[in-house]
Amino acid sequence: MYDGLKGFRDFYPGEQSARREVTDAIEDAASRYGFREIATPALERTEMYVDKSGEEIVEELYAFEDKGGRGVSMTPELTPTVARMVVAKGQELSKPIKWMSTRPFWRYEQVQQGRFREFYQTNIDVFGSSAPEADAEVLAVAADALTALGLTGDDFEFRVSHRDILGGLVRSLADDTEAVDTAAAIRAVDKRAKVDDGEYFGLLSDAGLDRATAREFDDLITGVETVDDLDAVAEAGDESVEAAVENLRNVLAAADDFGAGEFCEVSLTTARGLDYYTGVVFECFDSTGEVSRSVFGGGRYDDLIESFGGQPTPAVGVAPGHATLKLLCQRAGVWPDEELTTDYYVLSVGDTRSEAAALARDLRALGDDVVVEGDVSDRSFGAQLGYADSINAETVVVVGERDLENGEYTVKDMASGDETTVPVEEFPPEDGLPTYEDYD
């Protein structure tokens, strides 16, 4: 007997049917906005990640040398791959490019609740538009996906921030602009909720902010709870901060028009950890706080395509992670039932295989989504009925020798156990999926 690997999961049918329902809801939401599915490789050259994130990234990659001596890695995220694909087609692609895909990614890291070594995400990205409408559309798609799952404004919120407000404020407030490391300061903000005050201010100090400036910076960003509060921030910062505040306001106004405004709140303590973000960033949180971690996040990364050798191409995206989303859905009581559904079990008794099979085919022709099972194990009436129950068959149609002689099937409702006979020529009818009730 073999074991699966730690942090890698086997999804059996019940759980998988719920996962599929959730994946479909997210993809359908994106598809309705014209995001087009792409499919991407599981392996890329390791150098692509090292160039982007530094040599230390290799520690958390499934990196190895292939039989041809190439340094390769199992993809830890989608963004570098889509950047590569955008660069490869260059001007061929009409803009905006709107792509989505759902697939697993891999990171060698500590396994904990909602975090695995193999994890699934749906990536949704817009390339080629710097307009606030692109940011807003990404927020709107994410909101539509969550509401399609049954979540409401009481369940989740998007905390929206702007990297250039944070970076610009740091530079505006610092005595020595040269000595300050804005990227490090932004990473400190990203850690703010996860570490204690001492560590947080220590990180800001490491980034080049003295104690008083760090306190002033923190007061400014924590003082913002509404769009109106942004005035004070704009006044405290330089022109870049003013422009970023204006951009953030425009994105939120567009999000209002796009129907996502009710889910958005301004939160400058939101920063996102990855260095490649450039403008608006946001994270989705459980409004009740019961799921304490960020559910997922997204934002603008306007410089990445150019850094990959392409034409300057602004970009913005979001990537719902399915494991944390499951935690939120479970908390809110909207995670789909993890069980099988079966419309019909056609139960063959005696020498009726040919007739039962023909009936099963007729029932399958009733729709793309209909599920019809029949005996493939040469089993008794009782064993077949037990199996039909185990797969949650709604209706069992018994095709028996004696019934057939009378030109009848027996239609049985599995919930109540009630049954009735139905003339062969009336079953199935022309339209709809017939149940016991139709013949009662």
Add this chain to the structure above:
Amino acid sequence: MYDGLKGFRDFYPGEQSARREVTDAIEDAASRYGFREIATPALERTEMYVDKSGEEIVEELYAFEDKGGRGVSMTPELTPTVARMVVAKGQELSKPIKWMSTRPFWRYEQVQQGRFREFYQTNIDVFGSSAPEADAEVLAVAADALTALGLTGDDFEFRVSHRDILGGLVRSLADDTEAVDTAAAIRAVDKRAKVDDGEYFGLLSDAGLDRATAREFDDLITGVETVDDLDAVAEAGDESVEAAVENLRNVLAAADDFGAGEFCEVSLTTARGLDYYTGVVFECFDSTGEVSRSVFGGGRYDDLIESFGGQPTPAVGVAPGHATLKLLCQRAGVWPDEELTTDYYVLSVGDTRSEAAALARDLRALGDDVVVEGDVSDRSFGAQLGYADSINAETVVVVGERDLENGEYTVKDMASGDETTVPVEEFPPEDGLPTYEDYD
């Protein structure tokens, strides 16, 4: 600029929409028979493959050591993983277990037409039934999937064989039963169409058959073109051959009942390469021969679960590979168009973003499959119209300031260029997806 890896493919939206359509057709066919989706890891312990196939398998695996020192491999096929999963749940799972999944697999091998290092398959398996109906259901699902794609009995055929007929014949004919290697002989049959006569008979000789016996064996298996021809084979073999012939007849009779008979023909020169097959095996071929390789195959592997440490559990499955299936579909002219489809582009001119966004939301609410794009790039009328054309929008709805003052939208048919105005309160109507024709 980075390159993708050789043998790994990027699928852009046009091609991916065709692939998705084909994948959905296969999965829908299996789902209608009650095959339930599972999801499985991309990595497994390398020893699982070495134990099953020998140390030499490592040469074609993406095998490496993970950060925890485990020998791991990117999964080259699904069967060992599902065997592991069946064993892990043991008696918990009600039988028959009917599973399916679509995903990529990886092998380090020579890249050629229809063969890649990352390749996609839909695996469809039944565990826990040794009855011929299980084999027949697998054939029926495969046939339904192919006909759902638009293929007909003129396009493809299932060449059905039986490993125990081949193995039993070899043992029956050989002078020295001990000296004969039936697995090697079956592998020789599998190679028959790919090598010349000399090499083929050489392989049979290596398997322990002298020249005359090998010739007799080959005459017997090539002499079978119909079910009736199996009589001669049953007579030439021992009891195991007789039983296997009986089993093959029963599977074909059940396939007839299940609607797949018209696609099946007996072909004892079909063997399947993998050692774990035990009973009925089959391969799907292009009937015209234009695609010369096997499109995909399947068969029985009754011993695998037990060899993985589980209870004896018969199994039968099929695994359509998407790359060769594409070759067949293209040859038959049924590969879906590789292009984007868009129902509506809502074109906002002037200060109408809010109204245009509300309309786009109303249109998106018309159905799960509807695709509605709008401007996210703050572009001119002309640029928007050009983009709408590039995404093959069927209908453009212009939301202009002046039109709105008159309480109207302009509805434009992109194929003809015809347009008309429609009162705002009549668009969209309660039912259906409105087009220009509805208002002409």
